[in-house]
Amino acid sequence: MSHLLRATGVIICAVGMSLSAQAQTAPPAGRLLASNCFQCHGTNGKGPGFDTLAGKSAAEIYKDLKEFQSGKEGNGIMAKHAMGYTDAQLLSLSSWLSTQP
Numbered sequence: 001m002s003h004l005l006r007a008t009g010v011i012i013c014a015v016g017m018s019l020s021a022q023a024q025t026a027p028p029a030g031r032l033l034a035s036n037c038f039q040c041h042g043t044n045g046k047g048p049g050f051d052t053l054a055g056k057s058a059a060e061i062y063k064d065l066k067e068f069q070s071g072k073e074g075n076g077i078m079a080k081h082a083m084g085y086t087d088a089q090l091l092s093l094s095s096w097l098s099t100q101p
């Protein structure tokens, strides 16, 4: 598991570096972290898909994610996703999602 996480980190760094080399501006970290959510919640958190995330406050999204992470809420799909992130990463992606109209 830790190998996988480390490998993912290397890939994310490599992607970040190549993008910043090309476009001179790195993608917002929050969007990069949240892009994992687009498969189910729609691109940039806007449907079609499960519940729309765009338009919610950062505090609301973060609270939901912490509840999923604890395993006390949801049917298990979101728990697995929420567990993959640190608190700092959850805050970062929640605050980015909250900027989406």
Ligand code: HEC
Binding pocket: 033, 034, 036, 037, 038, 039, 040, 041, 050, 051, 053, 060, 061, 064, 065, 073, 074, 075, 076, 077, 078, 081, 082, 093
């Ligand atoms: C494999 C599909 C899938 C992915 C990927 C996914 N989600 Fe979800 N999400 C769901 C489902 C299904 C629900 C409904 C809650 C439940 O019953 O567990 C949900 C519910 C939620 C809710 C609660 C919404 C509400 O209105 O109550 C939030 C917030 C949320 N997801 C955020 C995220 C974030 C942020 C990510 C990326 C880190 C993400 N999800 C990735 C499937 C997914």
